[in-house]
Amino acid sequence: MGNGRVKVGIIGSQFQADIQAASFQIMPHDAEVVAVASPTPGNAAELAKKFGIPRVYTDYREMLKERDIEMVTIAAPNSLHAQMTKDIAAAGKHIVCEKPLAMTIAEGEEMIAVAKRHGVLLMYGEELFFTPKYLKAKEMADAGAFGKIHLVKQSEKHFGPHSPWFWDVNRSGGGALMDLGCHGIAFCYWFLGRSPIKTVYCQMGTYVHGDKTKAEDESLCILEFANGAVGLIENSWARRGGMDDRIEVFGEAGVTYANLHMGNALQTFSENGYGYAVEKAPTTKGWTYPVFEELWNYGTPQELTHFARCVRGKETPQSTGEDGLVVMQALYAGYASAGEGRKISLPYQPPLGVKKPIDLWLNGPTRTQVAQR
Numbered sequence: 427m428g429n430g431r432v433k434v435g436i437i438g439s440q441f442q443a444d445i446q447a448a449s450f451q452i453m454p455h456d457a458e459v460v461a462v463a464s465p466t467p468g469n470a471a472e473l474a475k476k477f478g479i480p481r482v483y484t485d486y487r488e489m490l491k492e493r494d495i496e497m498v499t500i501a502a503p504n505s506l507h508a509q510m511t512k513d514i515a516a517a518g519k520h521i522v523c524e525k526p527l528a529m530t531i532a533e534g535e536e537m538i539a540v541a542k543r544h545g546v547l548l549m550y551g552e553e554l555f556f557t558p559k560y561l562k563a564k565e566m567a568d569a570g571a572f573g574k575i576h577l578v579k580q581s582e583k584h585f586g587p588h589s590p591w592f593w594d595v596n597r598s599g600g601g602a603l604m605d606l607g608c609h610g611i612a613f614c615y616w617f618l619g620r621s622p623i624k625t626v627y628c629q630m631g632t633y634v635h636g637d638k639t640k641a642e643d644e645s646l647c648i649l650e651f652a653n654g655a656v657g658l659i660e661n662s663w664a665r666r667g668g669m670d671d672r673i674e675v676f677g678e679a680g681v682t683y684a685n686l687h688m689g690n691a692l693q694t695f696s697e698n699g700y701g702y703a704v705e706k707a708p709t710t711k712g713w714t715y716p717v718f719e720e721l722w723n724y725g726t727p728q729e730l731t732h733f734a735r736c737v738r739g740k741e742t743p744q745s746t747g748e749d750g751l752v753v754m755q756a757l758y759a760g761y762a763s764a765g766e767g768r769k770i771s772l773p774y775q776p777p778l779g780v781k782k783p784i785d786l787w788l789n790g791p792t793r794t795q796v797a798q799r
């Protein structure tokens with residue numbers, strides 16, 4: 427095990443790669459980004475310039491040959507996570523894989539197995555486990571503030587992703603549930619002490635973005651947990667006004683509500699507009715809710731620092747490939763539920779040949795086509 431700051435390579439150079447690079451700069455004590463790789467000429471170089479990253483690659487496999495790199499983060503489309511994980515593990519480096527873990531349950535299982543075989547950590551990029559406001563809610567819950575908890579809600583909504591591959595179900599695997607619901611499933615599972623998920627019921631539709639995707643842009647999902655509690659997850663790619671992320675927790679002895687962005691924001695009116703309000707906000711004119719310390723409030727710097735400390739053996743991973751796999755299983759059950767119009771029990775085994783979760787909805791027997799507006 428090495429000493430000093432963990433040397434990190436980032437795969438990808440756009441949205442989440444930028445957040446990762448910025449996060450490592452916010453908390454520079456335990457890790458430093460020494461390389462970035464992404465295929466479009468110039469893009470990785472641009473990220474490198476912005477954050478002072480010394481080495482740039484267009485082929486991530488070349489980056490993996492660098493002996494001093496110890497941890498590699500995957501900030502690339504979902505369909506590439508499994509192959510990248512296998513390549514990183516084979517190069518003997520620890521892995522941080524962004525959500526969702528993979529496209530299929532089988533891929534997720536293989537990723538976990540390959541990391542074990544090569545003796546490297548597979549850490550799962552679920553920042554909601556590190557979000558300060560949500561951590562406070564969990565701390566209170568664990569201290570008994572709400573008594574026995576029977577309902578946990580999490581919702582994440584915006585007007586749709588920033589990058590074309592998300593809309594292509596062959597590269598993303600699904601729409602709002604896959605992209606955003608993976609956070610909600612992970613959140614409820616974690617909040618409830620990783621009580622196993624027993625059933626999933628899901629309703630979804632494409633209401634606004636049918637012109638550009640086959641994926642669902644609205645999804646409602648109910649999870650039943652072995653401890654008797656229920657999780658309710660609402661996700662949308664059809665909600666205007668920028669990113670909206672909230673939780674509600676209900677127990678016999680109390681409740682807590684947390685609105686991650688607007689709850690922390692400055693209530694602002696501006697005729698002229700200004701630089702930046704919040705992720706995916708369409709405007710900064712009129713009434714807006716600019717957030718401050720956005721990445722810190724999300725928990726990404728804390729998450730990535732924790733992962734670097736795990737590489738040094740100073741901490742034990744709080745978000746793992748196994749967590750990502752539980753989420754994958756629930757996602758599959760969710761799409762199957764929406765496709766079949768019934769509650770699905772876990773463990774759920776998708777029929778052979780299903781290549782991505784959304785196929786279970788798109789090809790499901792009871793799917794009703796919602797009229798496009």
Ligand SMILES: NC(=O)c1ccc[n+]([C@@H]2O[C@H](COP(=O)([O-])OP(=O)(O)OC[C@H]3O[C@@H](n4cnc5c(N)ncnc54)[C@H](O)[C@@H]3O)[C@@H](O)[C@H]2O)c1
Nearest residue numbers: 438439440441442443464465501502503504524525526589
């Ligand atoms: N934790 C979060 O809240 C969060 C937020 C956004 C995205 N994500 C996840 O991060 C991942 C990336 O999403 P994004 O928003 O950054 O997408 P993006 O489109 O902004 O960036 C994708 C990057 O992947 C690179 N890429 C594509 N093919 C590649 C290849 N063969 N080799 C190396 N790089 C390749 C692209 O060049 C680009 O730099 C996705 O899995 C997404 O779900 C997580």
